[in-house]
Every structure is written in structure tokens, then in C-alpha cells.
Amino acid sequence: MNNIYKLCLAFAIILSVPTLSSAQKTTKYKCMVQMTNYTGEGAYIAVSLIDAKGAYEKTLYVMGSDKKWYPDLKEWHKAYKSKPTNISAVTGASVTGGDRSVTVFDIETAKINKGYKLRFETAVEDNKYYVKDAEIPLTTEGLAAKTEGTGYIRYVRLSPN
Amino acid sequence: MTISVWRYSHLALAVSSFLFITLASLTGIILSFKPVTEKIQPYKSKDFNQLTVAELIPTLQKSYTDISDVTIDANEFLLVNGTDAYDESGNFYVDPKSGKNLGKVAKENEFFRWVTTLHRSLFLHELGRFFVGLTAFLLFLIATSGTVLIIQRQRSFKKFFGKIVKDGFAQYYHVVLGRLLLIPIILISLSGTYLSLQRFGIVKEQKITHKIDFDALKTDPAKNIADFEVFKNISLHQVQSIEFPFSEDVEDYFTLKLDDREITVNQITGDIITEQAYSKATLFNNLSMDLHTGRGSAVWAVVLAIASVNILFFIYSGFVIWWKRRANGIKNKYKFDQAEFILLVGSENGTTFRFAKAIQDQLLKNGKTAFMAELNSYKNFPKAKQILVFAATYGQGDAPTNSTKFKSLLKKYPQSNAVDFSVVAFGSHAYPDFCKFGYEVNNVLSHQEWAKPLQEIHTVNDRSPEEFTRWATLWAQNSNVELSQLSKLLETKPIKRLPFKVIEKIVSSQEETSFIIRLSPQKRKKFTSGDLLAIYPTNDHRERLYSIGKIGKDVQLSVKLHHGGLGSGFLHNLEVGQMTNAAIVRNEHFHFPKKAKSIIMVSNGTGIAPFLGMVDQFGRVQDIHLYCGFRNQQSFALYENAINKETSLLTKLNVAYSREGEKHYVKDLLLRDQALVCETLKNNGVIMLCGSLSMQKDVIALLEDLCQQDQQKSISYYQSRGQILMDCY
Numbered sequence: 071m072n073n074i075y076k077l078c079l080a081f082a083i084i085l086s087v088p089t090l091s092s093a094q095k096t097t098k099y100k101c102m103v104q105m106t107n108y109t110g111e112g113a114y115i116a117v118s119l120i121d122a123k124g125a126y127e128k129t130l131y132v133m134g135s136d137k138k139w140y141p142d143l144k145e146w147h148k149a150y151k152s153k154p155t156n157i158s159a160v161t162g163a164s165v166t167g168g169d170r171s172v173t174v175f176d177i178e179t180a181k182i183n184k185g186y187k188l189r190f191e192t193a194v195e196d197n198k199y200y201v202k203d204a205e206i207p208l209t210t211e212g213l214a215a216k217t218e219g220t221g222y223i224r225y226v227r228l229s230p231n
Numbered sequence: 232m233t234i235s236v237w238r239y240s241h242l243a244l245a246v247s248s249f250l251f252i253t254l255a256s257l258t259g260i261i262l263s264f265k266p267v268t269e270k271i272q273p274y275k276s277k278d279f280n281q282l283t284v285a286e287l288i289p290t291l292q293k294s295y296t297d298i299s300d301v302t303i304d305a306n307e308f309l310l311v312n313g314t315d316a317y318d319e320s321g322n323f324y325v326d327p328k329s330g331k332n333l334g335k336v337a338k339e340n341e342f343f344r345w346v347t348t349l350h351r352s353l354f355l356h357e358l359g360r361f362f363v364g365l366t367a368f369l370l371f372l373i374a375t376s377g378t379v380l381i382i383q384r385q386r387s388f389k390k391f392f393g394k395i396v397k398d399g400f401a402q403y404y405h406v407v408l409g410r411l412l413l414i415p416i417i418l419i420s421l422s423g424t425y426l427s428l429q430r431f432g433i434v435k436e437q438k439i440t441h442k443i444d445f446d447a448l449k450t451d452p453a454k455n456i457a458d459f460e461v462f463k464n465i466s467l468h469q470v471q472s473i474e475f476p477f478s479e480d481v482e483d484y485f486t487l488k489l490d491d492r493e494i495t496v497n498q499i500t501g502d503i504i505t506e507q508a509y510s511k512a513t514l515f516n517n518l519s520m521d522l523h524t525g526r527g528s529a530v531w532a533v534v535l536a537i538a539s540v541n542i543l544f545f546i547y548s549g550f551v552i553w554w555k556r557r558a559n560g561i562k563n564k565y566k567f568d569q570a571e572f573i574l575l576v577g578s579e580n581g582t583t584f585r586f587a588k589a590i591q592d593q594l595l596k597n598g599k600t601a602f603m604a605e606l607n608s609y610k611n612f613p614k615a616k617q618i619l620v621f622a623a624t625y626g627q628g629d630a631p632t633n634s635t636k637f638k639s640l641l642k643k644y645p646q647s648n649a650v651d652f653s654v655v656a657f658g659s660h661a662y663p664d665f666c667k668f669g670y671e672v673n674n675v676l677s678h679q680e681w682a683k684p685l686q687e688i689h690t691v692n693d694r695s696p697e698e699f700t701r702w703a704t705l706w707a708q709n710s711n712v713e714l715s716q717l718s719k720l721l722e723t724k725p726i727k728r729l730p731f732k733v734i735e736k737i738v739s740s741q742e743e744t745s746f747i748i749r750l751s752p753q754k755r756k757k758f759t760s761g762d763l764l765a766i767y768p769t770n771d772h773r774e775r776l777y778s779i780g781k782i783g784k785d786v787q788l789s790v791k792l793h794h795g796g797l798g799s800g801f802l803h804n805l806e807v808g809q810m811t812n813a814a815i816v817r818n819e820h821f822h823f824p825k826k827a828k829s830i831i832m833v834s835n836g837t838g839i840a841p842f843l844g845m846v847d848q849f850g851r852v853q854d855i856h857l858y859c860g861f862r863n864q865q866s867f868a869l870y871e872n873a874i875n876k877e878t879s880l881l882t883k884l885n886v887a888y889s890r891e892g893e894k895h896y897v898k899d900l901l902l903r904d905q906a907l908v909c910e911t912l913k914n915n916g917v918i919m920l921c922g923s924l925s926m927q928k929d930v931i932a933l934l935e936d937l938c939q940q941d942q943q944k945s946i947s948y949y950q951s952r953g954q955i956l957m958d959c960y
Contacts, residue, residue, distance in 0.1 A: 098320075100297065102477050107438035135338060163339075168438045170474060172299030172312065174320040196356050229478055231297060231314065 096176040098231040099213070101131070103190065104170045104224045111195040112164030113222045114139050116146040117175070119208075122185030125149075129157050130175040130188070134164035142193035145201050167222070174231055183209050192222045237383065238632075241376040242553060244369050249546050251366040256542040258350035259419075263525055263536035265343050266305075270529040274308040278328040284470065284487070285462035287327050289455075294330040302472040305527030309467075310336055313475075327467060364427025370542075371420035374413060381410050384625075401551035402580070408541050415538035422519035429516055437510040441486070441495050448481050449500050459501030465489065555581065561603050564595060570602035573615045577606040577622040577634030577668065583657050586691075586699055587621045590706075597712050606634035606672075611644045617685065617710060618650050622672045623657040628664025630671075638675055651685040652676050653709075655702050659693050660820065660950060666690045685709050693820070728767070728812040729754045733805045734785065739869035743862070744792040745837060747869060748802055750813070751785045760844030761821035761958065764788060765814040768801035775801075776816065778921060778958060780844025786815075789840040789870070821919070821958040823849050829882075829916040831908065833897050833930055835860035838922025841958070843873055850880025856907065860887040860897040860926065898929045908934070909941040912949055920957045927959040 103115065114134030119127045126149035134140075141147050150157075165171040186208035193199040200221035206212045206228070217226045245252075291298060291311060298313035309327045314320040322336035352359035384406065385393055395406050428434045456462065469489050476483035476498045484504055485496040492508040525532030561584070567573070572594050576587045587603055594601040602612070606622070625631040654676065656669020673688040686709055689702035707714045735749040750764075763776040764786055775798025780787040792799045805811060823845045824830060830853060832842045839859050846855055861867040867886060874884065885904070887895035901908055911918065918934070920927050934955070935946045949955050 098318075100299070100477075102299070107440060109432055109436055109438075136344065168440070172477070174297075174314060227477055231320075 095179045097179050098174055099177050100172060100174050100229050100231040102170055102172045102227045103133070103165060104226075105165050105167050105222055106219070106224045108167040108194070108222055110167065110197050112166045113192050113194045114143055114164050115171075115203075115223075116143045116189075116191045117173075118146055118149075118189045118191065119177070119181065120187040120189050120205075127186075129155060129160065130177070131160045131162065131173050132157055133162050133171055133173070135161050139193070139195065142195070142199060143191050144193075144199060146191050177208070181208055182213070188228075190219065190223060190226060192219075194222060237376050237379045241373060241380060242549075244373045244376065245546070245549055248366050248369040248373075249550075251362060252370055252542060253546060254353070255350060255363065255366060256539040256546075258346050259539040260536050261346050262343065262350060263532045263539065265340075266525045266527065266532040267529045269306055270527075270532075272306070272308070274324040274333050275306065276309070276326050276328055279307055279309075279467055282327050282467045283463055284465045284467070284473065285457050285459055287467060288462065288473075289457045290327070290330040291325065292456075294325075294332070298475045299477075300472060300474045303467060303470050305521070307468065307527075360427065360430060364424065364431070367420050367423030367427060371417065371424055374417045374420060377409055378413060381406060399552075399555075401548035401555075405545060405548040405552060408544065412538050412541050415534050416542065418522050419535065419538060422523035425515060425519045426523060429512065434512050436516075437513045439493050439507050441493075441505045441507065443484070443495065443504055445482050448497060448504070449502065450481050451500065453499050454501045456498075456501070459496065461494070461496055461501060461503055552580070561605075563602050563604075565600045565602050567602050567604065567610070568613050570600040570612065571614055571616040572599055572601040573612050573618045574601060574603040575606045575609060575618060575620045575637075576603065577620070577631045577637070577672070578657075579623060579625040579631035579633075582694060583621050583623045586655070586657070586694075587619075590619065590703065593703075593707075593712060593714055596715070599712070606630075606637040607640070609637055609640040609644065611646060612650075613647065615646060615648065615650050618646075618652040618676075618682075619706070620652065620654045620669075620672050620676070621657065622654060622666075622669040624664065624666055624668040628667035630668045634668070634672075637672065641675055641679065645679065646681045649681055649683060651710075652682050653685040653702075653706055654688045655699065656688060656690045657694065658690060660953075665692075665950075728814045729756055731786065731811055731813050733807050733809045733811065736805065736807055737869060738803075739866065741863075741865045743866070744803070745790065745866060745869055746792065746803060747787060747789050747873070748805065749782065749785050749787045750811070752815075753810070756815055758786070758815045758817075759822055760848060761823060761841045762818045763816040765816050766798060766801065767812065768797045774814075777802075778818075778821075778838070778841045779815070780840045780842070780847070782844055782847050787840065787844060789837040789843075791837050818958065821921070821956055824917040824919075824953070824956070825849065825853075827853070827917040827954075828914060829854035829856070829911050831856045831858065831901075831911055831916065831918045833858045833901065833918065833920050833922075833926075835897055835922035835926045836866075838920075838926075838959070839870055841921055842919070843870070846880050854882045855880070856883045856885070856904075856911075857881055858885045858887070858897045858900050860889060860895075860922070863888050863891040896929065897926065898933045901930065901933060902937075905937050905941075909937055912938065912954060915954065917954050917956060918949075920955070920959060922959055924959045927957055931955075 101117070105113065112134070115132070116129065117131040117133075118129050121127045126146065129146070129150065140150070160175060162171070162173060188206040188208055189202060190204040190206075191201055192203040198221065203221040203223045204217050204219040204226045206215075206217045206226060213228050213230075219225060287301075291301065295311065295313045295315050296318070298311060300312050302310040302312070304310060309325050311323050311325045312321070313323075315323070315332065324333040324336060325331065326333055348354060351363060353363065355362070382388055382391060385391055385395075391410065395403065425434065429436055465487070471488040471490065473488075474486040476485060479498070481497070481499055484498055487494050487496065491514070492506060494506045495504040496502070497504055521527065522531075525535045574587045574591055576584050578584055584603075591601045591603050600614075606620070612618070622634065623631055630637070654669055654673040656666035656673070658666035658669065669688060669690065676682050677684055686705055689698070689705075691698040691702070703714060706712075730753040731750040732753055733748065734751045736746060738744065738746040758779060758781065760779060760781045762779045764779050765774045765776050767774050777788045777790065777798070780789070788802070790799050790802050792803050821841065832845070832855060834842055834857075842857060842859070846857065849855070859867075859870075867888070885900045887897050887900050889896055908918070910916075920930055931946060938944050938946050938949070946955065
């Protein structure tokens with residue numbers, strides 16, 4: 071897996087030097103998550119960048135700061151544990167039913183329209199867990215649309231900041 | 232033992248929930264520091280109360296390129312979530328007047344969060360939350376039943392905050408602090424219960440959804456935010472939070488959460504799009520949060536902390552009371568129809584059982600058949616020869632709960648044989664109706680045909696073992712029972728003995744030997760004149776008590792040597808420089824009345840001891856008239872030195888010699904000065920007696936006469952108001 075990834079990277083470097091320089095360019099996106107009116111504790115939400123093969127590539131944001139509940143976000147936690155990164159800069163408060171949460175995160179411009187996805191994974195204490203509460207294709211259209219959620223999230227909206 | 236339903240519930244509730252309550256109180260104490268630490272942060276703006284939303288938003292938009300929402304927390308700090316001019320995103324404390332960034336919002340404190348979770352759910356999730364919620368409700372029931380118990384104890388709602396008689400540390404402070412902290416505790420428990428009910432969806436939580444007709448949204452006339460009428464009318468202290476429109480599109484709007492409703496506002500025209508008032512449940516939830524957590528008010532948080540500390544104290548003192556009461560459980564060897572001696576007890580909280588049990592033990596030891604029961608269990612006792620009643624008085628002269636039916640039962644069940652009876656009445660001089668119930672029982676018993684009084688009724692003040700022993704001795708003689716170690720049976724716990732050094736001894740050897748002995752305590756111990764010194768001449772249970780006069784920091788006793796006297800002989804044999812162990816026993820009812828303007832002290836013989844100390848301690852500030860009686864000048868000589876030193880402090884000294892000159896007793900001198908005596912009582916002064924019981928009897932009889940003549944009031948009127956203090960032996 072790792073090897074394939076490295077190979078891909080090498081391949082990309084060889085093929086296009088201009089792409090490399092633009093790969094470091096990032097765009098700030100404002101993201102609004104509107105919750106449904108569910109009852110219960112605040113939801114923990116992990117926003118991850120998923121590559122074309124469906125693997126976790128990067129954690130963009132985590133709403134919920136108590137590490138105790140991270141294992142509830144099963145799939146994300148599995149990936150995070152195998153490749154821990156410092157997420158303290160992209161951690162915020164959990165979101166209660168009916169509320170909205172607005173956050174800002176960076177997306178590498180080069181990843182857009184390359185088959186990547188933004189995944190919103192949600193879990194609530196003593197309640198259901200949704201791997202793909204909302205998933206947004208990282209395309210120009212996807213980023214402009216309003217995406218409906220399937221669990222605790224009513225919808226997600228993004229806009230360049 | 233019948234205990235009232237309320238008391239039983241109070242106990243049962245406490246027993247079933249004390250572990251959870253302890254945990255909740257401990258964590259509650261810690262959590263109460265959270266609002267206090269928050270409140271002292273420097274993020275509060277002076278201009279907060281004058282500002283409106285119409286002024287705030289343009290100010291913020293100057294300093295921030297993008298704002299997603301603004302929150303005003305319980306401390307009236309303004310928090311902005313957005314991106315500032317330097318392209319930094321996050322949560323900031325902001326001054327609402329200038330828009331100045333005051334600092335980044337810190338992450339939630341890990342420790343407080345950990346404690347909060349423990350407080351809310353004991354780390355047991357839903358199950359823990361359920362138990363904590365239930366505990367809050369039980370605490371409410373405990374507080375309610377406690378209130379009823381206080382009302383019962385004080386006999387009426389009006390006297391709820393009236394005087395409480397001090398009977399034991401745990402019990403006294405359980406009641407005193409209980410009624411003081413009643414309101415905070417009821418608020419804590421009720422708000423906690425409410426929050427739990429809402430958490431479990433029993434009280435429906437209000438979820439507000441704004442249904443917006445997007446086709447109807449207008450885009451003109453466009454206005455500046457500063458000119459929005461709605462925003463001009465909302466001042467900051469009404470605002471909980473403002474959600475900014477996500478984009479500039481008309482379909483995105485402002486959402487304002489106010490203190491009583493939520494509104495959405497068109498970001499272009501400034502019109503209100505929708506408006507929804509909070510339900511009662513939401514408002515009550517906010518109030519409960521404020522009351523339960525103390526958020527936003529450091530003062531209330533401190534009150535909550537004090538209440539939590541006291542809940543811990545209630546658990547402790549409540550169990551002490553319970554433990555004491557349990558120790559008084561009735562155990563009978565013989566059944567009611569086998570016993571010749573019937574012991575009936577009327578007691579509210581069980582302390583009187585200790586006395587009855589001591590007598591029951593003595594009877595059993597003497598091979599007699601005895602049966603003990605509460606007064607409400609009175610019935611026909613076929614073999615009864617003696618009925619002994621131990622009756623306490625409760626509240627304002629009423630029957631204790633376990634004795635309320637006695638009088639009607641007595642009529643219903645006459646005894647078939649002739650029975651001797653004797654009543655010991657327990658009470659406290661601190662109450663106006665001293666031993667009233669005991670007297671009533673004695674009275675109704677003496678009207679029964681089958682009943683024959685064995686001896687007069689005896690009263691016991693403040694559970695005095697001495698007074699009880701006096702009754703018991705007489706009873707034992709009358710009933711042919713041998714008493715052994717009664718005082719030991721009555722002992723509650725051994726008193727701590729301290730080392731004392733003899734520093735002075737003055738002996739006067741007349742036809743009767745008396746002496747003054749001065750002892751210096753070798754360890755720090757608070758005491759005052761009128762307290763008692765207990766000595767243990769043979770180093771066993773036998774103790775002898777002497778009234779203390781406090782001279783400087785030393786204990787001064789005056790003792791008459793009795794032939795073969797255990798205590799006096801022991802003290803007489805002590806030499807200066809020798810060490811001995813003794814205990815100081817507080818004797819509050821004979822402490823010097825510091826508030827009284829004038830005091831008359833009456834003593835005979837060695838009874839002068841505490842007065843010598845009191846004059847030394849307080850003679851400088853208060854009027855003191857001392858009347859002391861001695862056999863002759865020679866026996867007075869022993870005290871003459873000490874008194875002469877203090878005559879300057881005394882207002883007047885009067886000495887009566889009973890075997891010399893005019894052969895006066897102190898009562899004669901009091902009769903001579905009756906004007907002064909009456910004046911003193913009338914002006915709330917105090918008369919203190921110390922010495923022999925016969926002197927006390929004479930003086931009280933005289934005072935009764937004087938009071939009747941002069942003011943038509945009985946001496947008991949003054950006794951009940953603490954104006955006659957006695958310590959006689």
C-alpha cells in the first residue's frame with residue numbers, strides 16, 4: 071500500500087514539475103455543517119480527505135475534543151491510529167442537535183477534480199455511528215453544491231474563504 | 232419503636248443514596264470553582280450594557296474578514312468565531328466596543344471536564360446518568376422530609392427559624408445548618424432533577440426549526456446593517472448568540488438566539504423572517520443550568536460550594552444521630568406477660584432509652600424479671616408489680632412521637648393488680664415547659680385506681696447522670712434492688728484526661744479542714760469558671776467533680792475534707808509540684824452570663840470556688856454582688872486573702888456566719904437586700920447559686936416568695952429565661 075503510494079508520488083514528480091509546485095498551493099474553504107434536530111449528546115464529527123481508492127489521506131478537521139470518544143469514530147480512528155498526526159490545530163467543539171458549526175480548513179488545490187472525496191464521519195455517545203454521514207466529491211461542482219447528510223447531519227455547505 | 236413516617240423516610244432515603252450524594256457533593260465542590268475562575272478573566276467590557284447589535288456587527292466586520300458566529304457567554308464575554316484581518320481563523324474573545332481582539336479562547340480545561348463527566352455520569356454513560364438523576368431527586372426528597380421534620384420539631388411553621396435547643400453536636404448542627412441551607416439544597420436538587428428529566432426526554436426538549444419561504448425573501452430596499460431596526464432594538468445583554476449568514480446570498484440569513492426567543496433576519500433588508508419563542512421547558516432548562524452550575528455568578532457558585540460542603544456534613548452528622556439512636560434499641564429477655572418490672576420509655580430521638588436500659592440491666596442482674604417498651608406500647612401487664620416511666624418532653628412541652636397514645640391507652644387498659652409506679656421526667660431548663668410531659672404522665676397515673684406512687688416524680692435536666700442517679704438510688708432502696716456501677720452504664724464515652732501540676736495548696740485546719748488547691752494544666756485546653764474538674768482518685772471509673780474557678784490560666788478548686796472522702800482525701804494528699812491526671816468537663820449552664828448587666832452570686836462553704844474565678848475574670852466590667860456563707864470567721868479566713876485582692880472588683884461583698892455573731896445564713900442577707908434582688912431580676916440580671924442543695928432549696932423558696940410579692944411572677948418564669956443559674960450538690 072505504502073509502496074504504491076510512494077510510486078504514485080514518484081510518478082507524479084517525474085511527469086509534471088509544474089504540478090508539483092501547484093500541489094503545495096492550498097485554498098481555504100469555509101465549511102458549514104447543519105445538524106438535524108436529534109436528541110442526545112453533542113456529535114463527534116471527523117472530516118477527512120479520502121483518495122480515489124477510498125483510503126484515508128488526511129484529517130482536515132475534528133469536531134469534538136475529548137480523545138476518549140475518538141474510538142467511536144471507528145474507521146477514521148483506525149486510520150488515525152496507524153498513522154498518527156498532530157490534529158490539535160484542527161480540533162474544535164462537538165456539535166449538538168439542531169446547531170450549526172462553521173469551520174475553516176485548507177484543501178490542496180491540486181487535489182480538486184482528481185477523484186478525491188471529503189468524508190464527514192459522525193458518532194454520538196451511546197448512539198449510532200455513521201461512516202459516511204455525508205460525502206462530498208472533491209470536484210468544482212461538489213464544492214459549490216449543498217450536500218445532504220444521512221445521519222446526524224442535515225446538510226454540508228462549502229465555500230472558498 | 233415507632234418513628235414518624237417522615238423521620239423514617241428521611242433516614243431510608245439518606246441510607247439508600249448517601250454514596251452517590253457524597254460523590255456528587257465532592258465533585259460539585261470542585262466544579263463550583265469553575266464559574267469563579269471564569270468570572271475573574273479580564274474579558275468583560277465596561278460598555279457591554281449600552282451596546283446594541285446594530286452597533287456591534289459593523290464594528291466586528293471592520294476587524295474580521297469573515298465571521299461565522301458570535302456568542303455571549305454567561306459571564307457576558309463576547310466570543311467571535313471567524314477569520315481576522317491577518318487571515319487567522321478561530322475563536323477569539325473580543326471587546327464589543329472597539330472590536331479589539333482580547334485573546335484566543337482556550338481549550339476546555341481537561342480537569343474540569345473530567346470532573347464534570349464524573350459528576351454527571353460517573354463514567355458509566357446512560358446508566359450513570361440515570362443514577363445521578365435519581366440521586367438528585369432523592370436529595371430533593373431528603374430535603375423535603377427534613378423540612379417537615381424541622382417544622383414538627385419547632386411545632387409550627389412560624390417558629391421555623393426560632394431557637395433550637397442544643398442537645399449534642401451532631402444533632403444541633405444537623406438542624407441549624409439544615410434550615411439555613413435548605414433553599415440552596417432544594418434548588419440544587421430540583422434543578423439537577425430537571426436537567427436529568429430533560430436529558431432522558433421525559434421533559435420534551437424544544438428543537439427550533441425555522442421554516443423559511445425562500446420565494447418570499449425580498450432583496451430591496453437594501454439597508455446597512457447599522458440601520459436595521461431589529462438590531463437597533465436588541466441590546467447585547469439579551470443576546471445568547473448570533474449566527475452570521477454563510478454567504479451573501481439572500482437565502483442565507485442572520486439567526487439570533489435571544490434570552491426569550493430565536494429570530495431570523497434577512498441580511499439585505501433587515502426584516503425579521505421568522506420568530507419563535509422559547510417554550511417554558513427551554514426557559515426552565517436555562518434557569519436550571521444557571522442555578523445548578525452557578526455559571527455567570529461567582530457569588531452563587533460560592534453558595535453552591537458551601538451547600539455542597541454542608542451536604543457532606545449532613546451525611547456525617549446524620550449517621551452519627553442514627554448510630555446513637557440504633558444503640559438504644561430495645562432488647563427484652565422476658566416477655567410483657569412474664570415481667571414484674573415494666574419500664575416504659577417516652578423518647579423522641581432515643582437518648583432516654585440509655586437510662587431505662589441501665590435500670591433494666593440492674594434489674595436483670597438482681598435476678599428480677601423486667602420488660603422495656605415505649606409508652607405507646609402500653610397494655611395490660613398481667614404480672615406487673617412496678618411500672619417505671621422514663622418520659623422525655625419534646626418540642627414545646629409535648630409528648631414524644633412514641634408516647635402520643637399513652638394517655639388514651641391508659642384509660643383503655645387498667646391493670647388488674649395494684650401496681651407501684653415511679654416517673655423520671657427528662658427535659659431541659661432551656662425550654663420553658665420543663666419536663667411538662669413527665670408531669671402529665673405522673674398526674675394521669677396517680678389518678679388510676681390500681682396505681683400507687685412508689686416515690687415522688689424526679690426531673691433530670693439535660694440528661695444529667697447525677698440527677699438520674701439520685702432518682703435511681705432512691706428507687707433502688709424502695710424496691711430492694713442493689714445498684715452497682717450505674718454511673719458507668721450511663722457513661723457515654725471516656726473523657727480525655729490531661730496532666731495537671733499542683734502549684735499551690737492552702738490548708739485551713741479548723742474543726743473542719745478545708746483547702747484551696749491550684750492546678751496548672753500542662754496541655755492547652757479551653758475552660759472557664761463554672762466548668763467542672765473530674766478527678767479519678769483510684770484511677771478507675773469512679774470520678775469526682777469539682778467546680779472550677781479560673782484564676783489566670785490555672786484551675787482553682789476549694790475543697791472541704793470529708794472523713795474518708797474519696798475525692799477530697801485524694802486532693803488533700805497531693806503535694807505542691809506533684810502531677811495528676813484530671814479531665815475538664817464543660818458545664819455550659821453555669822458559665823458566667825457575659826451579657827447580663829448585674830449579677831448576684833450566692834454561695835455557701837466551698838461553693839465560692841467558681842465565683843472567685845468569675846470575679847477575677849469579669850469583675851472589671853460587670854456589677855457583681857457576692858453573698859457567701861461560712862460557719863465562722865475562721866473558715867472564711869481561708870478565702871479572705873483571695874477575696875481581699877478582689878474586693879476592688881466586686882460591687883459589694885456580703886458574708887454570713889452561721890455559727891457566730893448574728894448566726895446568719897445567706898438567705899437572711901438576701902431577704903435584707905430584697906430590693907436589690909427584685910431589681911436585678913426585673914432588669915434581666917442573673918442570680919447564680921453554688922453550694923449545698925439545702926442552701927439552694929432555701930434560697931429558691933425565698934426567691935419564690937419575693938417574686939410573688941413583688942411581681943406576681945413565679946420563679947420558674949426567670950428560671951426558664953436563664954436568669955437563675957444553679958450548680959449545687
